[in-house]
Amino acid sequence: MKAGRYYFDYAASTPVDPEVEKIMRPYWHKIFGNPGALHFFGQEASAAVFKARKSVADILGCKYDELIFTGSATEANNLALRGVVKNIKRQAENSKQPKIIISSIEHDSVLDTAKDLEKEGVEITYLPVSKNGIVDLKKLKELLDERTVLVSVMYANNEVGTVQPIAEISKIIGNFRNLSAYPLFHCDAVQAFNYLDCNVNDLGVDLMTLSSQKIYGPKGVGLLYIRKNPEAPFIKPLITGGGQEFGFRSGTENVPGIAGFAKAMEISEKKRGKEAKRLSELQNYFLAKLKKSIPSARLNGDGRQRLPNNINIYFQNTEAQDLIIKLDLAGFAVSPGAACSARVCKPSHVLKAMGHSDERATHSARITLGRETNKKEIDLLLSALKRLAK
Ligand code: PLP
Numbered sequence: 001m002k003a004g005r006y007y008f009d010y011a012a013s014t015p016v017d018p019e020v021e022k023i024m025r026p027y028w029h030k031i032f033g034n035p036g037a038l039h040f041f042g043q044e045a046s047a048a049v050f051k052a053r054k055s056v057a058d059i060l061g062c063k064y065d066e067l068i069f070t071g072s073a074t075e076a077n078n079l080a081l082r083g084v085v086k087n088i089k090r091q092a093e094n095s096k097q098p099k100i101i102i103s104s105i106e107h108d109s110v111l112d113t114a115k116d117l118e119k120e121g122v123e124i125t126y127l128p129v130s131k132n133g134i135v136d137l138k139k140l141k142e143l144l145d146e147r148t149v150l151v152s153v154m155y156a157n158n159e160v161g162t163v164q165p166i167a168e169i170s171k172i173i174g175n176f177r178n179l180s181a182y183p184l185f186h187c188d189a190v191q192a193f194n195y196l197d198c199n200v201n202d203l204g205v206d207l208m209t210l211s212s213q214k215i216y217g218p219k220g221v222g223l224l225y226i227r228k229n230p231e232a233p234f235i236k237p238l239i240t241g242g243g244q245e246f247g248f249r250s251g252t253e254n255v256p257g258i259a260g261f262a263k264a265m266e267i268s269e270k271k272r273g274k275e276a277k278r279l280s281e282l283q284n285y286f287l288a289k290l291k292k293s294i295p296s297a298r299l300n301g302d303g304r305q306r307l308p309n310n311i312n313i314y315f316q317n318t319e320a321q322d323l324i325i326k327l328d329l330a331g332f333a334v335s336p337g338a339a340c341s342a343r344v345c346k347p348s349h350v351l352k353a354m355g356h357s358d359e360r361a362t363h364s365a366r367i368t369l370g371r372e373t374n375k376k377e378i379d380l381l382l383s384a385l386k387r388l389a390k
Helices: 018-024 040-060 073-090 108-119 137-143 166-177 255-293 320-329 349-353 358-362 375-388
Strands: 067-070 099-103 123-127 148-152 184-188 207-211 222-226 310-314 364-368
Touching (some): 073 108, 073 222, 123 137, 358 364
Parallel strands (some): 184 207
Antiparallel strands (some): 207 222
16 A cells, blocks of 8 residues: 555455466466467466356355356446346247336446336336345335346445345245246345355355455456356346357456456455454444544444445534545545535435435445554544544
């Protein structure tokens, strides 16, 4: 990290682990062939992709051919939602209007994709959350009907870090399904992987999204797990061409990126338990000290059902945008809990969905911790906050 600069935005992106960087190096110059080519150079690259795919499959508890590497988590979420709808619409016997249920606190890559699908005639229903940012399971049972083709609920929220009861949701959907394969269950587990077990069978998901750049891997790689259906695939591809990724996502594979992603996953899984405990202690330390230094500050989202690295705070009488700029000038990288463009912050849709006011939704900041965060950095941030928040 640069001297005098302190990074508290690990939910946005993580630095690449040096071991990951090392494993990627041969794929720039030495092993550079097109994995689709029949010759030695191609086969060498193809073997690297296969090795990475197999290692990821072992970690997630699935088969290697249930994994589709994409260019980002955004692409994987698009493939999940649009791919399922495209598949359903191609089935002649399905004349009913398809319905998708998504939680009201999803990332924009799910939310905006759903809104776009709405323009194509898909009904989108929003699953509400409690004041603590946890989805309402009773409401889910009420919303499920025979037109529901997909339910999408994220594992951990990117703004407030609340962790959703994924296995319970999967049980509810499974009970409703009876003998049908639908509704499918998609889970965006991008923010969860570093701290929570993401075994697809334990979670009971049919589709799951992950991202490399959030787990100390390179940018430009995401993945979608698609449970195999013995009869016919659950999704149709969005990108057609050379038929790579089992026909679900054409385009020459990002060999260095995929190799790096698999290594990042392996390291993150190994570090998971210890790192979750360490960050949870730092999180508690921060909150206890904040309570004394700024008593009016409030934690957004459930205090227990949350990621160990997420601290989302409401600072009364302090515009998040102003605070973030002042903190940045003082050397601290923190994120507003809202989408900002052209220096104007829209109230966070997550905090609004949790029932908070526009004022709270524009006066909250997200502080996310990671592998390089330590107590000293936390103390420095706390002093800066005491100085800069009103
Ligand atoms: N899903 C979640 C929960 C995220 O936090 C993010 C990124 O912040 C994404 C999806 C999209 O990731 P990317 O921008 O890498 O495609």
